[in-house]
Amino acid sequence: MKIAVCIKRVPDMDVRFKIAGDGTSLDETGVKFDLNDFDAWAVEAALQLKEKAGSGEVVVLSLGPNAVQETLRKALSMGADRAVHLQADKIPFDSFVIASALAAELKDGGYDLILFGKLSPDSSNAATGPIVAELLDLPCVTAISRLDIADGRGTAKRELEGAQEIVEFPLPAVLTTDEGLNAARYPSLKGIMAAKKKPLESKPAALGEPTVKIEKLEMPPERAAGKIVGEGAAAVPELIRLLQTEAKVL
Amino acid sequence: MANIFAFAEARNGELRKVALETVTAARKLADATGGQVHALLVGAPGIASKAEQLAQHGADVVMVCEHAGFTQYNPEATSAVAADRIKSGGFRAALFSTSAQGRDLAPRVAGKLRVGLVTDVTSVELSGDTFTAKHPINIGKVVSTISIAGTPAIVSIRPNTYAPVAKAKPGTVENVAPVGDPSAARVVVKELVTGSGGKLDLADAPVVIAGGRGLKAKENYKLVEDLADAFGNAACGATRAITDDGWRPHSDQIGQTGRLVSPDLYVAVGISGAVQHLAGMKTSKTIVAINKDREAPIFKVADYGIVGDAFEVMPVLTAAVKEARKGH
Ligand SMILES: Cc1cc2nc3c(=O)[nH]c(=O)nc-3n(C[C@H](O)[C@H](O)[C@H](O)COP(=O)(O)OP(=O)(O)OC[C@H]3O[C@@H](n4cnc5c(N)ncnc54)[C@H](O)[C@@H]3O)c2cc1C
Ligand SMILES: Nc1ncnc2c1ncn2[C@@H]1O[C@H](COP(=O)(O)O)[C@@H](O)[C@H]1O
Numbered sequence: 234m235k236i237a238v239c240i241k242r243v244p245d246m247d248v249r250f251k252i253a254g255d256g257t258s259l260d261e262t263g264v265k266f267d268l269n270d271f272d273a274w275a276v277e278a279a280l281q282l283k284e285k286a287g288s289g290e291v292v293v294l295s296l297g298p299n300a301v302q303e304t305l306r307k308a309l310s311m312g313a314d315r316a317v318h319l320q321a322d323k324i325p326f327d328s329f330v331i332a333s334a335l336a337a338e339l340k341d342g343g344y345d346l347i348l349f350g351k352l353s354p355d356s357s358n359a360a361t362g363p364i365v366a367e368l369l370d371l372p373c374v375t376a377i378s379r380l381d382i383a384d385g386r387g388t389a390k391r392e393l394e395g396a397q398e399i400v401e402f403p404l405p406a407v408l409t410t411d412e413g414l415n416a417a418r419y420p421s422l423k424g425i426m427a428a429k430k431k432p433l434e435s436k437p438a439a440l441g442e443p444t445v446k447i448e449k450l451e452m453p454p455e456r457a458a459g460k461i462v463g464e465g466a467a468a469v470p471e472l473i474r475l476l477q478t479e480a481k482v483l
Numbered sequence: 484m485a486n487i488f489a490f491a492e493a494r495n496g497e498l499r500k501v502a503l504e505t506v507t508a509a510r511k512l513a514d515a516t517g518g519q520v521h522a523l524l525v526g527a528p529g530i531a532s533k534a535e536q537l538a539q540h541g542a543d544v545v546m547v548c549e550h551a552g553f554t555q556y557n558p559e560a561t562s563a564v565a566a567d568r569i570k571s572g573g574f575r576a577a578l579f580s581t582s583a584q585g586r587d588l589a590p591r592v593a594g595k596l597r598v599g600l601v602t603d604v605t606s607v608e609l610s611g612d613t614f615t616a617k618h619p620i621n622i623g624k625v626v627s628t629i630s631i632a633g634t635p636a637i638v639s640i641r642p643n644t645y646a647p648v649a650k651a652k653p654g655t656v657e658n659v660a661p662v663g664d665p666s667a668a669r670v671v672v673k674e675l676v677t678g679s680g681g682k683l684d685l686a687d688a689p690v691v692i693a694g695g696r697g698l699k700a701k702e703n704y705k706l707v708e709d710l711a712d713a714f715g716n717a718a719c720g721a722t723r724a725i726t727d728d729g730w731r732p733h734s735d736q737i738g739q740t741g742r743l744v745s746p747d748l749y750v751a752v753g754i755s756g757a758v759q760h761l762a763g764m765k766t767s768k769t770i771v772a773i774n775k776d777r778e779a780p781i782f783k784v785a786d787y788g789i790v791g792d793a794f795e796v797m798p799v800l801t802a803a804v805k806e807a808r809k810g811h
Binding site: 244246247249250252259270271326327328329332354355356357358359360361362363364365366367368372373374375376378388391392393394395396397398399400401402403406411412413443444445446447448449450451452453456457459460461462463464465466468469470472473475476477480482483 | 583591621674726736748790791799
C-alpha cells in the first residue's frame, strides 16, 4: 500500500489577526503555525492503513516556503516514511494553483491512495482534494469520517446534514478527511529522533497562473455589545420579552 | 446580459431548501444584468415534479436530468452533467450551495472545467466584467473579497445567507441527458442513513439550541432537547468537548472543525465560547447564552445573556417558550 498525504502548514486560529499594509494579506508577526488538524487525521489514517497491511510507504507532501519543512518533519515524526517539499514563496490562496502543482507531483507516483484534509482553516476553500482528483481522473470521496480498505476497494462514511452516506469506491482513489475519522497520534521522542534521518526532498513547485485574486481583506463587523439580561431563572420573563419584541424570534 | 447557472440540490427525491437559496442568489445576479437563470435538477425519474418550485423562485429554464443512477447522490455523474451544461450554456457564473453535496460538487466541476472557484461565499456581485465574492477566511475572523478571473466563475453559497425569495418565472422545462452512464460510476453511494425521522437538521433550522460541557453529563443533554421541542422549529448542536466525550455524534459539532450554522436564534447552554466554537455560530442573527460564569467569553458575542445555573434556568425557560408559542 503506497499512500500520499498532502499536508498544509496553517496559522493557529486563537489570535487576533492583523491585516498587512497591502490590504490583501495578513501580518504574520507573532502568529504560530502548525499542521492542519484535518491533515493530521489524514496522516494518522495513512499510518494505520500501512500498519494494518504490514508493509507499504507513506509519503507526505507540502507546498509552500521553507517553513513548511517543519510541518513535513512533524508528519515524519508521527511515522511517515519520506517527505516532498514543493517550494513556493508563500502558500497561494488559490486552490486550483495548489491542486495543479500537487497533481503534477502525484501523477506518476503510483499511489493507491492520496489523502487530503477536508478543509484548511485559513483559506477555508475545502477544494484542493477534489480538484486534484479531477486533474488525475481518480475516484474521490470527500469529508469521510470512517474508512475501510480491503481487496483493492474502499468503503467510507460521509457526514451530510442530518444523514450519512455509505460510499464504495475502487483504488487508487483520492479521499478527504473529516473530524471523527480517528484521533491523531502525537510524535514520540523516538519518532522525532528518527524523523531527522528520513528523506526530505525539496524542489520547485510547478505554479500556474492564478485563477482567483484576493482584492481586499477586512475585519467582519463587530457584533454590537450584548447585555446580561439578569441572573438565574428570574431573568427568564425578561429574556422572553426581548426575544418577542426586540429580536422578534419568538 | 449574463446568464447564471444554479445547481438545484435534491436528496432522496426531495428538493432541499438550499436549492431555493441558490436559485434566489442566481436570480439576484441575473437581474443585475438582465440575464436569465438556468437551474439544473438531477435525480431519479420523477424529480421533474420539483421543477415548478424552482420556477417560482426565479428560474427561467429548469434543466431536468432524470436517471435511475441518480437515486442516491452520484458525485461523478452529477458533476459530469453539471460541467457539461455549464460549458455548453455559456454561463457567466455557476452557483452551488456550500452544503455537504455542494462542497463536494463545486470543486469537482471547477476541476473538470479547469477554472477557478470560490467556496463558502456570503455574497456575490457582478459589476461590469468583474465577478467578486465575499468569502470568510481564518474561521470567520477575516473576510476576503475575491475576484475570479475566468468564465464561468464557480462559487458555492453559504447556506442561510440568501433567504429564498419567490419570484415567479416561466420555468421552461428542458430534459437533458446524462453524460455517459450514471450507473457505471466508480464512486457509488450504497446507502443513505437518515437520522431519527422528522427532526430538523442543523443546516435548515431557524433555531439552534446547543449544549456544552456545562451540562455535566450525557443524560442532561435532554435539557437542550426539551427546549428545542418547545420551540418546535429548532435543531440541537454541541461543542467539541461533548462530541469528543461521545455524548453527541460528531455530525452535531458546531465550530471550526464541525458544522457552520447561521440561524435566526442560537441558544448556547453551558458553553464557554472558545474561538473554535464561535467560528461555527458567530454569524447567527440573535445569540442567547446561559452560563454560570459571568466572565465566560460567550457573553462577548451574546445579544442576551443569563448568568445562572443551566439546571435551574432551562426548565423555566422551556416552560416559558412553550407558553409563548401556544397557538403557533
Ligand atoms: C484545532 C481545534 C479545533 C476545534 N474545533 C472545535 C469545534 O469545531 N467546535 C467546538 O465546539 N470546539 C472546538 N474546539 C475545542 C474548543 O477549543 C473548546 O475546547 C470547546 O469548544 C469547549 O467546549 P465547551 O464550551 O462545551 O466546554 P468548556 O470550555 O469546558 O465550557 C463549559 C462552560 O460551561 C459553564 N458551566 C459549567 N457548569 C454550568 C452550569 N451548571 N450551568 C451553566 N453553565 C455552566 C462553564 O462556566 C463553562 O463556561 C477545537 C479546538 C482546537 C484546538
Ligand atoms: N500548500 C499545500 N500543500 C499541501 N497540501 C495542501 C496545501 N494546501 C491545501 N492542501 C491540502 O488540501 C486540503 C484542503 O485545503 P483547502 O482546499 O485549502 O481548504 C488541506 O487539508 C491539505 O490536505
